[in-house]
Amino acid sequence: xxYGFGQQAPQKLRDRIWGFEGEWQHDICGCxxxxxxxxxxxxxxxxxxxxxxxxxxxxxxxxFMCCWPDSLLGLRTKIxxxxxxxxxxxxxxxxAMCCPCCLLIQIDTELEYQGL
Numbered sequence: 001x002x003y004g005f006g007q008q009a010p011q012k013l014r015d016r017i018w019g020f021e022g023e024w025q026h027d028i029c030g031c032x033x034x035x036x037x038x039x040x041x042x043x044x045x046x047x048x049x050x051x052x053x054x055x056x057x058x059x060x061x062x063x064f065m066c067c068w069p070d071s072l073l074g075l076r077t078k079i080x081x082x083x084x085x086x087x088x089x090x091x092x093x094x095x096a097m098c099c100p101c102c103l104l105i106q107i108d109t110e111l112e113y114q115g116l
Contacts, residue, residue, distance in 0.1 A: 042101055045101060
């Protein structure tokens with residue numbers, strides 16, 4: 001069945017295509033589930049950041065660049081949409097700006113859960 005210009009697909013179809021299915025394994029404040037990652041993120045953030053970006057298949061020319069909030073925003077959005085996790089661009093932005101270390105730990109935990 002095709003839908004012409006100006007016609008909308010039925011609500012059920014839209015929800016199946018665009019709906020997000022999963023939740024993050026740990027929320028942004030759940031960083032203490034990964035104590036090793038937590039210590040590394042807080043005491044050697046550039047190294048941990050580089051490790052997480054590399055694990056996610058992203059390349060950053062220097063480890064210090066990946067700790068910038070805009071880089072973290074892009075990575076969290078990629079992970080969230082790639083694994084169809086609930087959230088929004090606004091929540092991604094707030095997490096990147098307010099608690100970048102917790103965000104890195106959340107992404108690392110999610111990648112581990114997803115088998116990457």
